[in-house]
Amino acid sequence: MEHQLHIYNTLMRKKELFEPIAPPHVGMYVCGPTVYGDAHLGHARPAVSFDIVFRYLKHLGYKVRYVRNITDVGHLENDADDGEDKIQKKARIEQLEPMEVVKYFTDRYHQNMDALNVLHPSIEPTASGHIIEQIELIKKIVKNGYAYQSNGSLYFDVVKYNKKYNYGKLSGRRIEELKQNTRELAGQVEKKSSFDFALWKKADPKHIMHWPSPWSEGFPGWHLECSAMGRKYLGDTFDIHGGGMDLLFPHHESEIAQANAASSHDPVKYWMHNNMITINGQKMGKSLCNFITLYEVFNGTHALLTQAYNPMTIRFFILQAHYRSTLDFSNDALKAAEKGMARLFDAYHLLNELPVADNATVDVKVFEQKCYEALDDDFNTPVAIAHLFELSKIINQVNIRQQKLTKEDVYFLKYFLKTFLFDILGLQNVEQTDNSEIVVNLMQTILNIRKEAKIKKDFETADHIRNELANIHIVVKDTKEGPKWSFTK
Numbered sequence: 001m002e003h004q005l006h007i008y009n010t011l012m013r014k015k016e017l018f019e020p021i022a023p024p025h026v027g028m029y030v031c032g033p034t035v036y037g038d039a040h041l042g043h044a045r046p047a048v049s050f051d052i053v054f055r056y057l058k059h060l061g062y063k064v065r066y067v068r069n070i071t072d073v074g075h076l077e078n079d080a081d082d083g084e085d086k087i088q089k090k091a092r093i094e095q096l097e098p099m100e101v102v103k104y105f106t107d108r109y110h111q112n113m114d115a116l117n118v119l120h121p122s123i124e125p126t127a128s129g130h131i132i133e134q135i136e137l138i139k140k141i142v143k144n145g146y147a148y149q150s151n152g153s154l155y156f157d158v159v160k161y162n163k164k165y166n167y168g169k170l171s172g173r174r175i176e177e178l179k180q181n182t183r184e185l186a187g188q189v190e191k192k193s194s195f196d197f198a199l200w201k202k203a204d205p206k207h208i209m210h211w212p213s214p215w216s217e218g219f220p221g222w223h224l225e226c227s228a229m230g231r232k233y234l235g236d237t238f239d240i241h242g243g244g245m246d247l248l249f250p251h252h253e254s255e256i257a258q259a260n261a262a263s264s265h266d267p268v269k270y271w272m273h274n275n276m277i278t279i280n281g282q283k284m285g286k287s288l289c290n291f292i293t294l295y296e297v298f299n300g301t302h303a304l305l306t307q308a309y310n311p312m313t314i315r316f317f318i319l320q321a322h323y324r325s326t327l328d329f330s331n332d333a334l335k336a337a338e339k340g341m342a343r344l345f346d347a348y349h350l351l352n353e354l355p356v357a358d359n360a361t362v363d364v365k366v367f368e369q370k371c372y373e374a375l376d377d378d379f380n381t382p383v384a385i386a387h388l389f390e391l392s393k394i395i396n397q398v399n400i401r402q403q404k405l406t407k408e409d410v411y412f413l414k415y416f417l418k419t420f421l422f423d424i425l426g427l428q429n430v431e432q433t434d435n436s437e438i439v440v441n442l443m444q445t446i447l448n449i450r451k452e453a454k455i456k457k458d459f460e461t462a463d464h465i466r467n468e469l470a471n472i473h474i475v476v477k478d479t480k481e482g483p484k485w486s487f488t489k
């Protein structure tokens with residue numbers, strides 16, 4: 001099948017035909033987490049969205065080098081150049097070494113990503129592991145005259161840069177129109193303009209994470225790490241840079257500025273941004289008490305949830321919206337996603353027992369084309385999923401003999417659905433996951449106890465066991481061959 005993949009490029013503000021710089025190789029960089037707390041729903045969206053990009057590009061035959069960083073130094077509390085380092089603050093409160101905080105939350109982030117079946121990136125560099133590269137990049141910017149020193153810290157001169165280049169080309173902001181917020185914040189007094197951002201900050205005596213540099217004992221600015229690690233692993237100009245829309249300004253805008261200031265050209269061909277998740281229609285935030293961590297969703301321990309959700313339900317829920325649309329999270333929406341995904345898997349399993357005919361009454365091959373067309377159109381997963389729902393309806397109709405498919409059609413569907421659901425959309429069969437050996441053994445034990453109760457005519461206990469299992473969505477049916485159990489959806 002011929003693929004004409006189109007990607008919406010934030011920089012150009014339109015969809016463009018995807019043409020990698022050096023095919024079949026594709027370089028992709030996505031901003032990773034700052035590891036000072038557990039990942040929440042806001043982390044799941046970019047991870048899953050760019051996992052689809054990664055999986056689909058690989059499926060199309062590209063050799064993708066996917067870099068997703070871990071921010072472990074230099075990201076200050078208010079996302080600007082002031083306040084305390086987020087990781088250092090956590091370390092201070094918990095009385096830990098900062099790298100203990102980093103390791104603990106990186107491990108937990110990885111656990112969450114594995115649960116969501118997000119593929120590991122090809123390289124996962126840390127900011128603290130690339131101080132030398134960051135210092136070298138600053139030196140280039142200084143040499144070209146776009147940085148100035150102030151009290152041992154180094155700032156990027158946005159006003160000077162904007163005279164030659166366009167600071168705001170990605171976000172569409174114009175610095176002339178942005179109100180100069182006066183020097184109300186601590187540390188701003190060091191800057192010539194409030195737009196300027198730190199490349200290197202001199203560490204104050206209380207700061208525990210610091211490194212030597214030609215300018216002062218200090219630490220790198222947050223925007224710098226992605227520029228330094230992107231160019232180290234993907235080159236001066238690479239294909240795709242992704243991240244959440246909240247990173248567009250000033251983070252990605254500043255990455256463009258740093259690259260141009262260092263080497264006089266843009267760093268990235270296609271900029272991709274995923275939209276945000278809202279919770280019951282509201283912006284997610286700690287102050288609104290609707291800040292939901294992934295562990296809370298997987299365990300069902302948040303007040304807004306009535307049950308625990310399988311990580312695959314979260315993945316499917318995210319894929320049901322296009323990555324550039326907002327996505328509203330609610331308990332009801334998750335329940336609907338759970339049901340919808342089960343319908344697709346039920347149809348997939350039905351293929352094993354579907355009646356076949358000599359002639360088909362419906363053309364199912366067209367669904368493959370439709371699903372690929374959807375993904376070729378800027379990774380439109382909701383449209384692809386809508387086609388899959390249509391297909392599952394047909395499979396059900398064949399099952400009750402309202403439609404006919406040939407044996408070859410059924411083979412084709414098995415292969416297509418397996419590829420599309422598991423490899424490309426990255427879903428895992430929830431039923432199979434839950435039917436792990438330990439669950440099967442536990443169920444055997446429980447059903448044996450029930451059997452013994454029945455033999456002793458203790459029907460109260462037998463019914464009690466069955467009802468309790470029903471409460472956790474496991475249904476037991478007594479058949480001639482003995483009790484059979486399954487998950488209900």
Ligand code: ZN
Nearest residue numbers: 031032226251
């Ligand atoms: Zn970044």
